[in-house]
Amino acid sequence: MRGLVNAVNGTTAAGIALALLSGARLRRGRDGILIAEGYRRRFPPATCFTVGSVVVTRRSAAWLLHPDRSELFAHESRHADQYARLGPVFWPAYWAACGWSWALTGSYGARNTFERRAGLAPGGYRELPLRPRLRALLATAPKSRTGGSPAPR
Numbered sequence: 001m002r003g004l005v006n007a008v009n010g011t012t013a014a015g016i017a018l019a020l021l022s023g024a025r026l027r028r029g030r031d032g033i034l035i036a037e038g039y040r041r042r043f044p045p046a047t048c049f050t051v052g053s054v055v056v057t058r059r060s061a062a063w064l065l066h067p068d069r070s071e072l073f074a075h076e077s078r079h080a081d082q083y084a085r086l087g088p089v090f091w092p093a094y095w096a097a098c099g100w101s102w103a104l105t106g107s108y109g110a111r112n113t114f115e116r117r118a119g120l121a122p123g124g125y126r127e128l129p130l131r132p133r134l135r136a137l138l139a140t141a142p143k144s145r146t147g148g149s150p151a152p153r
């Protein structure tokens with residue numbers, strides 16, 4: 001179903017176009033995923049990324065489909081699910097989530113809701129604390145009181 005939805009919403013067509021324009025070769029993957037192997041552009045710097053139901057990788061399809069990388073493939077497959085839910089709205093939403101994560105941690109992925117829902121570690125991301133100044137600011141912010149009667153004097 002995901003493959004059909006991503007075909008209809010145009011995101012898989014965008015992934016195929018990106019693959020062909022970048023010189024990558026398309027291969028069939030698993031679960032309705034296409035793999036564009038041999039991506040050579042500098043951006044994004046990731047080993048793999050997903051556009052619609054197309055996982056674009058600098059490596060080969062065989063490398064990505066190897067059992068040792070089943071968690072990475074599952075991570076990218078979850079991004080294809082996200083495209084099925086959001087369609088082209090995924091792009092600005094994802095970039096906004098990257099900005100949010102960068103502002104909080106200095107990493108595009110650590111606090112990015114899309115990466116977190118796809119699985120941080122399998123996607124090559126790690127949990128990171130808030131930036132030191134942000135942590136300090138939050139530590140000095142007044143604590144709000146919830147419910148109950150006013151504080152005694």
